[in-house]
Amino acid sequence: MSMRETLHAEWTKLRTVPSTFWLLLAVIVVTVALGLVADAVARCPSAGCGLDPARTSLAGVYLGQAIVAVLAVVAVSGEYGSGLIRVTLTAMPRRAGVLAAKAVTVTGATLSAGVPAVLGSLLAGRLVLPGHGFTAAHGRPPLSPDDGAVLRAAAGTVLYLGLIALLSLGVAAAVRDAAAAIGTVLGLLYLLPLLTTVLGGSRLARHLERLSPMTAGLAVQATTGLRGLPIAPWAGLGVLAAWATAALLIGGLLLHFRDA
Amino acid sequence: MTAPTTTRQPRVRARRAGFGALLRAEWTKFRTVRGWTIGMIVAVLVTAGIALLDHSSCGGVTAPGGADVPGTGCSAPVGPDGKAVTDAFSFVHRRLDGDGDITVRMASLIGGRGPAGLQPWSKAGLIVKAGTRPGSAYAALIVTAGHGVRMQYDYTGDIKAPPGAVTAAAAPRWLRLVRSGDAITGYQSADGVRWSAAGTVRLHGLPPTVQAGMFATSPASAQGGSTQDGSTQDGSAQGGSAQSLGGSGGSGARTLATARFDHIGLRGAWPPGAWTGTQVGGRPSPDTGFRQAAGTVTVTGSGDIAPYVPAVDGGGVAVERTLLGAFGGLIAVIVVAALFMTAEHRRGLLRVTFTAVPGRGRVLAAKAIVIGSVTFVAGLAGSTAAVLLGERLLRSNGDFVLPAGTFTEIRAVAGTAALLAVAAVLALAVGTILRHGAGAVTAVVTVMVVPYFFASPLSVLPAGVADWLLRVTPAAAFAVQQTTPRYPQVSAPYTPGNGYFPLPPWAGFAVLCGYTVLALGLATVLLRRRDA
Numbered sequence: 001m002s003m004r005e006t007l008h009a010e011w012t013k014l015r016t017v018p019s020t021f022w023l024l025l026a027v028i029v030v031t032v033a034l035g036l037v038a039d040a041v042a043r044c045p046s047a048g049c050g051l052d053p054a055r056t057s058l059a060g061v062y063l064g065q066a067i068v069a070v071l072a073v074v075a076v077s078g079e080y081g082s083g084l085i086r087v088t089l090t091a092m093p094r095r096a097g098v099l100a101a102k103a104v105t106v107t108g109a110t111l112s113a114g115v116p117a118v119l120g121s122l123l124a125g126r127l128v129l130p131g132h133g134f135t136a137a138h139g140r141p142p143l144s145p146d147d148g149a150v151l152r153a154a155a156g157t158v159l160y161l162g163l164i165a166l167l168s169l170g171v172a173a174a175v176r177d178a179a180a181a182i183g184t185v186l187g188l189l190y191l192l193p194l195l196t197t198v199l200g201g202s203r204l205a206r207h208l209e210r211l212s213p214m215t216a217g218l219a220v221q222a223t224t225g226l227r228g229l230p231i232a233p234w235a236g237l238g239v240l241a242a243w244a245t246a247a248l249l250i251g252g253l254l255l256h257f258r259d260a
Numbered sequence: 261m262t263a264p265t266t267t268r269q270p271r272v273r274a275r276r277a278g279f280g281a282l283l284r285a286e287w288t289k290f291r292t293v294r295g296w297t298i299g300m301i302v303a304v305l306v307t308a309g310i311a312l313l314d315h316s317s318c319g320g321v322t323a324p325g326g327a328d329v330p331g332t333g334c335s336a337p338v339g340p341d342g343k344a345v346t347d348a349f350s351f352v353h354r355r356l357d358g359d360g361d362i363t364v365r366m367a368s369l370i371g372g373r374g375p376a377g378l379q380p381w382s383k384a385g386l387i388v389k390a391g392t393r394p395g396s397a398y399a400a401l402i403v404t405a406g407h408g409v410r411m412q413y414d415y416t417g418d419i420k421a422p423p424g425a426v427t428a429a430a431a432p433r434w435l436r437l438v439r440s441g442d443a444i445t446g447y448q449s450a451d452g453v454r455w456s457a458a459g460t461v462r463l464h465g466l467p468p469t470v471q472a473g474m475f476a477t478s479p480a481s482a483q484g485g486s487t488q489d490g491s492t493q494d495g496s497a498q499g500g501s502a503q504s505l506g507g508s509g510g511s512g513a514r515t516l517a518t519a520r521f522d523h524i525g526l527r528g529a530w531p532p533g534a535w536t537g538t539q540v541g542g543r544p545s546p547d548t549g550f551r552q553a554a555g556t557v558t559v560t561g562s563g564d565i566a567p568y569v570p571a572v573d574g575g576g577v578a579v580e581r582t583l584l585g586a587f588g589g590l591i592a593v594i595v596v597a598a599l600f601m602t603a604e605h606r607r608g609l610l611r612v613t614f615t616a617v618p619g620r621g622r623v624l625a626a627k628a629i630v631i632g633s634v635t636f637v638a639g640l641a642g643s644t645a646a647v648l649l650g651e652r653l654l655r656s657n658g659d660f661v662l663p664a665g666t667f668t669e670i671r672a673v674a675g676t677a678a679l680l681a682v683a684a685v686l687a688l689a690v691g692t693i694l695r696h697g698a699g700a701v702t703a704v705v706t707v708m709v710v711p712y713f714f715a716s717p718l719s720v721l722p723a724g725v726a727d728w729l730l731r732v733t734p735a736a737a738f739a740v741q742q743t744t745p746r747y748p749q750v751s752a753p754y755t756p757g758n759g760y761f762p763l764p765p766w767a768g769f770a771v772l773c774g775y776t777v778l779a780l781g782l783a784t785v786l787l788r789r790r791d792a
Contacts, residue, residue, distance in 0.1 A: 041725050055720045062720075063710060070702050077698065081606055177295070179602065179697030183595035186705045190713050191588050199313060 003101070006092050010101040014075060014109060023071045024113040027161070028120065031064035035121035036128070044133035044140055053134050053143055054153040054223040057125025061157055061218070064117060065164045068110050069185045072168035075106050076251075077178035085260045095255050103169055103248065107162045114161040118154050140224070149223035156220030156237055163237070163244045164189075167213065170247025174254050188243075189214045206230060213243045282617055282626040290600065290630055299596035300638045303589040303680070307642030310585030311650030314657075335660050336568045336576060337395030337541065344576060344662050345415040347394035348542030348563025349477030351387070352535050352550045356472045360528020361438040362386055364474060364521040365452060366403060367556075368432070372516030372547070375481065380406030381566075381751055382478035384519030384559065386437040388444050389471050390463075394541035399461045400475070400565070401437045401446030405517070407749075409433075411446050411459035415567050418749045421448060421458035439528075442466055452523070473535065477561040478517035479751070480572065516547060518560040568662065569750045571758040576662045578759055579669055580741040582650025586676050587712070589642055591705060593680050597631045597687035598700035605695045620787045624692060628685045628780065635684040639677030647673055664743040675740025675765060682769075682776050683708055686734065689779035693786055707775075711735035715756030726755070727762045734775045736761070739768030 014020050038059035042051055079085040092098050126143040134140040143150050167188075172181040192212035199205035209215045209230035219229050219236030226232070231239065290296055339345035364386065371378030387400035399413040409421040434449040442465075446458035535557065537550040542563045550559045570576040604610040617623050647669065654661050664672070683704065691700035711733040713719065715726035730736050739761035746754045754760040761768055 037725065038721050041722050043722070051722075052720070059720045062714070063706065066702055066706055066710070070698055073698050177599070177697070179595050179599050179701045180295070180299075182698045182701045183591050183705070186702070186709070187588060187591045190705070190709050191591065194584060194587055194713065194716060195310065195313065204313075 003097060006094075006097050006101040007104060009088075009092065010098070010105045014105050017074075017078070019074065020071065020109065023067055023074075024109060027064050027067045027071075027110075027113040028117040030067060031060035031117035032120040032124060034060035034063050036060075036124045039125050039128040039132070042129065042132055042134070044129075044135075044138050046133075047138045049133070049138060049140070050225075051134075051140075052222055052224045053125055053129050053140050054122070054150055055218075055221045057121050057129065057143065058118065058153060058157050058221050060117070060121055061160065061221075062214075065161060065189065065214075066186060068114075068161050068164050069168040069182060069189075071110065072106050072165040073172040073178055073181045073185065075102055076169055076172035077176060077181055080176045080260075081178060089260050096252055099169070099173055099248070099252050099255055103166055106169055107165050110165040111158060111162050114158040117161075118157045122150070122154055147223070152233060153221045153223055156233060157218075159237060160217050160220060160240065163217065163240045164213075166244035167240070167247045170244065170249070170251035173251025174247070188212075210236075211239065213240045216240060279622065279626065282622060283629060285613075285616075286623075286626045286630040290634060293603075296596045296599065299592050299599075300634060303592035303596070303635075304638045304642040304645075306588035306592060307583075307585040307639065307676075307680075308645035308649060310588060311582040311646035312653065314582060314650045314653050314659075337393075338663065339395050339415045339567075340397045341414065341416070342663055342665065343415070344568035344660075345395055346564045346566050346568050347396075347415070347540060348561075349475045349540050349565055350548050350550060350559050350561030351389070351392060351471070351473060351475045351538045351540050352552075352557055352559050353389075353392070353471040353473035353538065354526075354533055354535060355469060355531055356388070356439065356529060357469050357531060358529035359440050360472075360526065360530055361436060362472060363434065363436040363452075363523070363525040363527075365432055365434050365523040367520040367522055369403060369405060369476075369517060369519045371405070371478065371518070375513045376515045378405040378517060379479055379481055379515055379751070380404065381564070381749065382406075382515065382517040383565070384476035384517055384561075385409075385474070386435050386446070387472065387475045387565075388437060388439050388466075390467055392471055392538045392540055397463050397466055398565070399437075399444040399463055401435050401448070401458055403433065403435070403519075409446075409448050409458055410749075411461055412565070412749065413444070413461040413463060415565065416747065417461060418747075419459040419461070421446070422456070434523075437472070439470070439472065474519070474521050474557055474559055475561065475565075476517045476519040476559040477563045477565060478515040479564040479566070481513045481515055514562055516560055516562050518558060520556060520558045522556045524555065524557065564750070566750045567745075567747050569747065569752045570662065570744060571752040571754070571760075572750060576660045577654055578662050579647060579651065579664045579743045580672055580759065582646050582654070583643055583672060583676050583741050585646050586639070586643060586680065586741075587709060589639065590680060590683055590708060593635050593639070593684045594687040594704045594708070595697075595701050597635070597684035598691035598697050598704070600627060600631050601688050601691040602695060602697040602700060606697075621784045624689075624780070624784055624787055628688055631684045631688050632681045636677050636681035639680035640674065643673045643676040662744060668743050671765065672741050672743050675769060679737045679740055679769065679772065682737070682772050683734070686772070686776040686779055689776065689783040692783035693779065707734050708737075708772075709735070712738055712756075719757070726757070730756055730768070731762050731771070734772040736763050736768035737772035739763050740765045 035057045038056045042056045044051055079088060089095060122143050130142050168185045171184050175181040175184055193215045196205040196208050216231050216236040217240030219231050220233040222229055222233055336344040337347050369384050382405040383402045385400055385402040387398055389398035390396040397414055402410045402412050411419040434452040436447040438445045442462045443460055445460040447455040448458050449455045535552060548560045548562055550557060570578060613623055614620060651661050687700060687704045690703050694700045711729040712735045714721050715730050719726060742761050746760055
């Protein structure tokens with residue numbers, strides 16, 4: 001089977017599971033809605049209020065990423081749950097190719113939901129935030145596509161969601177069980193940053209902020225206070241990319257060498 | 261005579277064995293799946309293991325070069341009730357060998373220049389104290405800059421004086437403090453003629469000989485800093501820098517309060533002598549102290565006489581920081597508990613189970629009891645180990661662990677275990693409702709861990725949202741871990757990011773229980789209606 005056919009097969013599987021559509025819709029709705037809540041409560045009463053308008057309106061990603069993770073995990077673990085994986089691997093014996101095809105289709109689907117989610121969030125922020133003190137006078141001009149930093153935040157957040165999908169895919173290929181895989185992914189995302197609390201204000205805590213996939217990856221959303229970030233925006237996304245690559249590598253190797 | 265008993269006995273036993281056998285069946289299912297046992301062991305190890313990462317935060321900050329600077333002043337005096345206290349003020353005192361009283365006119369209370377100005381809780385007045393040792397018992401009649409006249413005693417006691425004839429804050433006012441045995445009574449007056457009582461407190465075990473006199477002190481400005489001025493209420497989570505993450509709360513700028521007293525009159529058992537000035541607690545500084553001229557005493561002080569609040573005073577670590585590993589344990593527990601039900605759906609085992617035991621609600625109850633009990637035991641082991649190891653580690657690092665009291669510590673540890681157990685039952689119920697392991701895990705993690713994350717200092721959401729989330733979501737249950745109370749008489753950023761939950765411990769836990777009962781009810785209904 002050629003790579004094109006493998007891709008086509010994976011795309012058909014993803015497309016015909018009804019949950020895919022609902023999960024993608026949920027990514028958009030949850031991300032925009034939570035962003036809107038953050039916009040609605042954010043106040044910037046004076047210059048240097050410490051709130052970043054792009055970060056605030058994109059806050060929905062903190063929750064949206066969990067749904068992306070479910071989508072990606074189910075794409076792999078679902079096959080193990082139903083035993084379909086044995087059929088898949090019989091039809092397409094090149095296992096690395098199967099994982100690659102899954103990565104392409106799932107990431108594509110995630111990006112297609114990520115773009116409207118991010119654009120919707122930023123649009124909501126542009127409409128709501130100026131009424132809450134986010135004005136040019138306070139050093140927080142309205143979110144605009146002319147602003148390079150806002151563009152970086154937008155593109156970076158879409159890519160962030162894509163990388164979360166890849167990370168989850170790799171973990172699911174390694175762990176196989178859906179519930180355990182999603183637990184591992186959510187633990188990596190939410191738990192690692194909380195560890196900085198245990199470590200106090202120490203050097204280790206600072207390192208952990210640079211290394212944990214969520215805090216590093218979401219540094220790309222920053223448009224103000226860049227110097228105070230634990231890691232530079234694109235470098236942070238690079239850290240997440242490294243996590244995703246490592247997960248895919250481990251998942252791919254285990255898929256290759258293990259019985260299905 | 262024996263025949264009826266022999267026929268009846270087995271029947272009774274069979275009926276009793278019904279639910280017991282069901283429990284044993286579920287327990288057998290649980291312990292024979294290797295992955296679930298491993299999951300529980302992981303939960304215990306993570307809960308206890310993260311405490312081993314506990315790192316000194318005792319005022320220690322990361323220097324620009326990257327080296328950790330060990331903190332200074334990593335301790336606090338301990339008050340009469342065993343709790344940590346702040347006790348730093350300028351004290352102008354004389355010995356009092358028994359009963360007696362002191363009357364003064366407080367001419368003015370002013371602050372230092374610029375940022376060292378008066379705070380709402382800047383205070384000055386009259387005080388009777390067991391000695392000059394920080395942490396010793398006291399009772400004081402206090403004039404504050406923003407909270408009126410009060411009787412305060414033994415650090416946590418705080419009584420607002422009834423509004424009397426004296427209202428204007430700036431006007432000179434007369435104060436009188438009377439010691440009679442254990443009882444200390446404060447009076448205030450606008451003219452030194454008509455007096456009204458401010459309050460009476462009893463200090464049990466106050467020695468006959470005490471130090472009494474005038475004092476002034478002023479707490480650090482409330483969480484100053486350029487990012488948060490004027491918006492401490494809704495912006496502090498955002499502004500909470502990496503330093504305040506570890507509880508080494510960044511205190512604001514040092515402030516000063518200066519009080520001028522005249523018309524000083526003493527009655528009772530005061531031996532002859534002169535006024536002595538003592539800097540109680542804190543570091544002596546050239547701008548604090550007292551001056552005496554022509555019957556006037558002027559005292560300048562900086563600090564506070566109050567309970568110790570880590571978010572203001574820095575350095576101290578609350579016990580619950582050692583319990584942070586429970587978050588990791590929670591995720592593992594949620595995975596195992598969700599699978600405990602959804603695996604039966606997936607494998608079709610549920611049809612066998614329901615054929616064997618037609619009472620579907622009873623099956624769910626048995627599963628809930630098994631997973632809840634196993635998780636409680638695992639959680640108790642994990643959190644006990646976490647607190648014991650974590651506290652020891654922090655102390656050996658030179659950190660100052662806030663004394664919480666045995667009962668409070670037991671509540672935090674047992675509460676954490678109970679939280680994990682109830683969360684496991686919630687995951688079981690949600691798994692029954694959704695019949696999908698990954699979906700159930702995501703749902704429960706989303707409602708239990710994500711709100712807490714939004715409440716942490718890492719969150720991008722304003723503290724107001726975090727506060728609200730920790731009231732209405734099951735994550736409210738993490739309030740059982742809070743061991744440091746909030747005190748109205750200390751201005752501090754009492755935000756979730758600093759470890760202060762909006763609900764009291766058991767109320768927060770009740771929120772989680774409420775959701776769990778609802779989910780169990782819905783799960784039972786669906787389990788009965790749906791085909792297995």
